[in-house]
Amino acid sequence: MNHQAKGTRKRRAAVKADEAKVDLIAVVVAVTDSDPCLLTIGNADTLPSGPYALEHRSLQSGLRGWVEQQTGHPLGYIEQLYTFADRDRIGAERQERAISISYLALTRKEQAAGSGNCGWRSWYEYLPWEDHRSGTPVVLDILRPRLSEWAEGASDPTTRRERLQRAAIAFGFDHRNWNEELTLQRYELLYESALIEEAGRGRDVAPAVTSGKAMIADHRRILATGIARLRSKIKYRPVVFELMRPSFTLLQLQRTVEALAGRLINKPNFRRLVEQQELVEETGETSLETGGRPAKLYRFRHAVLDDRAVAGTKLPLARA
Amino acid sequence: MNHQAKGTRKRRAAVKADEAKVDLIAVVVAVTDSDPCLLTIGNADTLPSGPYALEHRSLQSGLRGWVEQQTGHPLGYIEQLYTFADRDRIGAERQERAISISYLALTRKEQAAGSGNCGWRSWYEYLPWEDHRSGTPVVLDILRPRLSEWAEGASDPTTRRERLQRAAIAFGFDHRNWNEELTLQRYELLYESALIEEAGRGRDVAPAVTSGKAMIADHRRILATGIARLRSKIKYRPVVFELMRPSFTLLQLQRTVEALAGRLINKPNFRRLVEQQELVEETGETSLETGGRPAKLYRFRHAVLDDRAVAGTKLPLARA
DNA sequence: TCCCCTTATTGTCAGATCGAATATAAGCGG
DNA sequence: CCGCTTATATTCGATCTGACAATAAGGGGA
Incomplete structure (x- = not known):
């Protein structure tokens, strides 16, 4: 980076040795059976994380590496959340600079879990x-x-x-x-x-x-940041589908959204919205597991990923 | 930060010496006379920036310091944009890690400009x-x-x-x-x-x-990121007022929004929207500078800053 | 077999919102 | 006093949204 202002040059020399540790930290989310789950390590009080290292090709690939190493779980969708400096966070006195770059990741649990040290918890255990x-x-x-x-x-x-x-x-x-x-x-x-x-x-x-349940350092705060971002994002981008299996019923889709939003949605209106936006298409099959009339199975129309950037996706939330 | 997974510990030791330079970089925006302006230094091709240093109390205060030092312009509203790693950006081969944390800042030009090395340019010069x-x-x-x-x-x-x-x-x-x-x-x-x-x-x-007009390194990309964020944000948060003088006419407000959005807005609808959301209140005075019937002057109702988080602010954009 | 329970799917309706267009008001200058 | 400019107020129809009701299609038990 260039800092061409003259005043800058001088100043820069004075602080030249300043370097900082950079940590990558992940809020990994999945939803099963109406439960929004968070991937944790340690005593279920720690988010997967690790230092950004020389061998990492990019921030994102570094993050993927750490999560996979610590939990055995490969990541799909990733999105940057926020960057914190430790002084902002802990008020530590030590003269050491540490920076944390946090990410939100969406996946499905299916993949073989792996390293016993990790597990899934409902995020409402932390923020009831x-x-x-x-x-x-x-x-x-x-x-x-x-x-x-x-x-x-x-x-x-x-x-x-x-x-x-x-x-x-x-x-x-x-x-x-x-x-x-x-x-x-x-x-x-x-x-x-x-x-x-x-x-x-x-x-x-x-x-x-x-x-x-509390978490280490400011991890619970980062979780809150991730939830806030996700709750806002599902309203204008079709990210929910990152959490769904290849085919699903409309009610399963609704339950997933409800799990994330933490509130209930009006059923006919939700269906209308999803259909009129052409987010999904029928697979032709039906599911009998519902207990009542069999439900049609749908799959995500991947074509919308291209042009949905334009349209915006809203949600019909039900009143209390 | 703790990385408690056992696998992590070992790995961590191996990469322990990894540290990175951290740069703070600002997209500073103001609007005057329907022109959205960007604060630049150097040859009008560089954004104000500087390294995050030991003496900085936080990332934000570090950024404020650099901008004020390089341009003489104190900042008000600040919001984090995105964090880049240089390898993502330039594909440099050197074994040196550099991270840039970018911010969006909104101000008014009024303040004494200062250090001759800086200036304001319409952002459409860079992205016509x-x-x-x-x-x-x-x-x-x-x-x-x-x-x-x-x-x-x-x-x-x-x-x-x-x-x-x-x-x-x-x-x-x-x-x-x-x-x-x-x-x-x-x-x-x-x-x-x-x-x-x-x-x-x-x-x-x-x-x-x-x-x-091109810019240094990836500065034009960061500008694009800032514009995108701002254009999206004015639709649900009353941030425009950071760019307005204490009192203004509704048309001035509209022109400011139009400058940011890069498109025209329907006048009666804009007025209706602003009024029904109670974003502003009359000062009681009028402005004669309009050339026609005098316009009422308004000021921002700061009270909405508290509860506007709830409501959301939309924009009635005109069709092509 | 029929009834009842469950869930799926379709349809209706009123109020709110939004874009567009029209009408009226209040200054100025000739 | 007329005509120009811009400000301000109203109206109208299309669309969207939330709430609710009605119908369809399975299974299980009497």
């Missing part, structure tokens, strides 16, 4: 307040008063009002609608209000309540 | 095919046949069909609509087809045609 498919989850009954306490605890009345509003918007309090895309905002709010374990780390503070 | 406000730009008359040649030049018939379709979608050929958000796809297509200068670099190949 995110699943609204069967109504408002019970954790929110616990969290809501705590959030109010936290808001009211601010000395400045302006801060107080602002906190109350942020919480109400993020969690859909007082008559507001639940917005499933605000996953990251919700995580950050819970972090700020010290209602999750990570918030107390390094400060000898016990968490106020235990809600959801 | 992106401005469709006065109909299809003339460059496309030149580019279109070249793109066809390139597509037809593929030996494999499948590749040929695929190229033709990609070009048609990206540029809106044969009766397709122009989609202003596909800026990056268009840049990549022109790069692949060697219709812009960057494509020939390091290969002693003269560019087939000269369309738009």
Whole structure:
């Protein structure tokens, strides 16, 4: 890279030795039987990751390498999420620079799992307040008063009002609608209000309540980032199909979307939408496994991958 | 970062010394008089940038520092764009790892410019095919046949069909609509087809045609990434106001959006949309500078910044 | 065999949204 | 006072969306 401004040159010499460690880190998602699953290693509290190394041809191939090595799972669809600097994240004092580049990956579980050290967990184990498919989850009954306490605890009345509003918007309090895309905002709010374990780390503070399984470092935050991105993306790009088997019924497709979105969808409307956008085509076969009338099997029309960039894909979400 | 998988530990030791240079790079945008402008340094072919250094408290503050130092321009709104590894970008052979983290920044020009080495240029000087406000730009008359040649030049018939379709979608050929958000796809297509200068670099190949001012390294690509992001974002977040003065007429607001989107908007519909979303409020004053009936002045309702996350902001774009 | 239960598939309807076009208002200058 | 310019307000029809109802096609048990 060139930095041609004169002022820059000088400065650059002064900091020349600055280099940083670069880590690649993956949020790998699959869905089976209406459950959105996350691929973890270690004690189910760590995302697959590893340093970006000399032998890697690119960031993406480095990431694929690490995930495959640590979990035995080859990756298909990959998308960059966000880049963090450790100081942003941990507030560490050490004079060492570390950067993490996070990715979202979508796959199917089918492939032979492999290295016993890894496993799949529902992502709602980590963020239980995110699943609204069967109504408002019970954790929110616990969290809501705590959030109010936290808001009211601010000395400045302006801060107080602002906190109350942020919480109400993020969690859909007082008559507001639940917005499933605000996953990251919700995580950050819970972090700020010290209602999750990570918030107390390094400060000898016990968490106020235990809600959801915590993860190493800021991995749970990265998961929240990935969920937010995915929930927003399924609405305008046909990425769900990365998670489906080659052929599927429309209800299976709907359940998958619902698993990701964490809320229910109106069935006839979902069907109408998928059909009128010509996202799928019939295979000609039917599935008898439904318990009722046999369902037609469909497959994804790969042609849309080309021109769907133009159209945009929306979702008919059902009201609460 | 912890990498607890056992296989990882070993591997990690082997590559331990791997560190990388990290660069911060900014696409700084302002709009004046219906012109979307980009802040450049050097020969108007370089984006402000500099290495992420020890003294920087965070990635963002590092970026602010470099931009202010190189251009004298303080930044307001900032958003991360994408992280590139140099090998992805240049295909360099050297065994040195460099990473670039790019950001999009929105400001107003007002602030004292400063260090003579920098300046503002319309971003359409770099990507002239992106401005469709006065109909299809003339460059496309030149580019279109070249793109066809390139597509037809593929030996494999499948590749040929695929190229033709990609070009048609990206540029809106044969009766397709122009989609202003596909800026990056268009840049990549022109790069692949060697219709812009960057494509020939390091290969002693003269560019087939000269369309738009080129930039250093992959800076023009980063600009394209920024434009694409911004064009998509103005549709669901009220970021335009970062570019407006404290008070403005609705037509000024519309012209700003049009400058960014590169296409025209239906006036009554734009007004209706802005009003019904309560994005603005009247200041009570009027502007006589319009030449006709005086226009009411408005200001941004900062309150919406809080809850607009929920609603989403759409744009009524006019048909071709 | 018929009834009932389950799920699939199709259809309807009202309200909201959106693009397009039209009508009216308020300045200025001749 | 007329005619020009631009601002502002209204209307209309097509489309989209959410909600709901109706019908179809399997299996299982009485």
